[in-house]
Amino acid sequence: MPSSPPDLVLLAQSIKDWGRELGFQQVGIAGLDLREHEAHLQRWLDAGYQGEMDYMAAHGTKRSRPDELVPGTLRVVSLRMDYLPGDTRMSQRLAEAQSAYVSRYALGRDYHKLIRKRLQQLAERIQTVIGPFGHRAFVDSAPVLEKAIAEQAGLGWIGKNTLVLNRKAGSWFFLGELFVDLPLPVDAPHASEHCGRCSACLEICPTGAFVGPYVLDARRCISYLTIELKGAIPEDLRGLIGNRVFGCDDCQIVCPWNRFARPTEQADFQPRHGLDNAELAELFRWSEEEFLSRTEGSPLRRAGYERWLRNLAVGLGNAPSTIAVIEALQARRDYPSELVREHVSWALQRHGQA
Numbered sequence: 001m002p003s004s005p006p007d008l009v010l011l012a013q014s015i016k017d018w019g020r021e022l023g024f025q026q027v028g029i030a031g032l033d034l035r036e037h038e039a040h041l042q043r044w045l046d047a048g049y050q051g052e053m054d055y056m057a058a059h060g061t062k063r064s065r066p067d068e069l070v071p072g073t074l075r076v077v078s079l080r081m082d083y084l085p086g087d088t089r090m091s092q093r094l095a096e097a098q099s100a101y102v103s104r105y106a107l108g109r110d111y112h113k114l115i116r117k118r119l120q121q122l123a124e125r126i127q128t129v130i131g132p133f134g135h136r137a138f139v140d141s142a143p144v145l146e147k148a149i150a151e152q153a154g155l156g157w158i159g160k161n162t163l164v165l166n167r168k169a170g171s172w173f174f175l176g177e178l179f180v181d182l183p184l185p186v187d188a189p190h191a192s193e194h195c196g197r198c199s200a201c202l203e204i205c206p207t208g209a210f211v212g213p214y215v216l217d218a219r220r221c222i223s224y225l226t227i228e229l230k231g232a233i234p235e236d237l238r239g240l241i242g243n244r245v246f247g248c249d250d251c252q253i254v255c256p257w258n259r260f261a262r263p264t265e266q267a268d269f270q271p272r273h274g275l276d277n278a279e280l281a282e283l284f285r286w287s288e289e290e291f292l293s294r295t296e297g298s299p300l301r302r303a304g305y306e307r308w309l310r311n312l313a314v315g316l317g318n319a320p321s322t323i324a325v326i327e328a329l330q331a332r333r334d335y336p337s338e339l340v341r342e343h344v345s346w347a348l349q350r351h352g353q354a
Helices: 008-021 035-046 090-095 111-130 146-152 200-204 222-228 235-241 256-260 280-284 288-294 304-317 323-331 338-350
Strands: 026-030 075-082 135-138 173-180 210-212 244-246
Touching: 008 026, 008 075, 008 111, 026 146, 075 111, 075 146, 111 135, 111 173, 146 173, 200 210, 222 235, 222 244, 235 304, 235 338, 244 304, 280 304, 280 323, 288 304, 304 323, 304 338, 323 338
Parallel strands: none
Antiparallel strands: 026 075, 075 173, 135 173
16 A cells, blocks of 8 residues: 555546546546535525425535535546437437437436446545545435536536536536545636527527526426426426427537537447337337336436326327327326326327317
């Protein structure tokens, strides 16, 4: 084991090199001062924009103060990994109303496990050089202001669509964090944003979820409605959801910076089970056993089978009135779940089949 203190400048550079070797496209190191973002979060919570996501307010200041979440933390290593499959045809799929649109991040393997494993490998690499040190790895799994940390670490800026944008990579990437008790030199935060006068993301949102630049009302966001919301989707929003059955990518699709996005090099993020080319009626016919089998290791499991059917019923209600669509809905008219039945009834009414 090392007997002398590590050269922190050299170690910081090594951490970045090791991170890239592990498949991350960019690595930065942030300090712990997130006061500006803490205030923004509190205003957002006070407005009630979190909807049913009570966990957003459940941990007090631990979310914005890393050293309260993990005592002893001195720095946060922030890393990003590209996830966009090469052949996405996103706009085409959205225009095909009988097709099911699944957010691109959810087409492949669940990113949590893959990235957490890579973060642990990075921590082990550090430990082989400097010996035991305090650390915790997080991947969208704890009260962490990951986007604020990424901005502080120089990975990009938080754009008007509330996502982290990078001038060379757009926004199609996952974030992960390694909290460490090492006084590493920090990277310069991304001091300015580069959205300029562009408002494409705000204008494209199907449900008008943006209150204004940098402020999202999650209660109207399709990602929230199809993933986080446990009950019925508000009727006034169902027709606006279109064929989006798990998440929404519209504000990324139109972002000019995403013309610089590069296809992922991770095979695990490639589409599985034809989910990038599936029909709504086809997915609606899946039994629960098929759903569990075909979504094993997938982010789609987060919704669960009942809400998966709820979302598909909405999509079918917005689809053309074909025989396949109407027959699929009628087959679920008496489904045991009241939540599913109500959405099926709504969809049938849309097709004049009350």
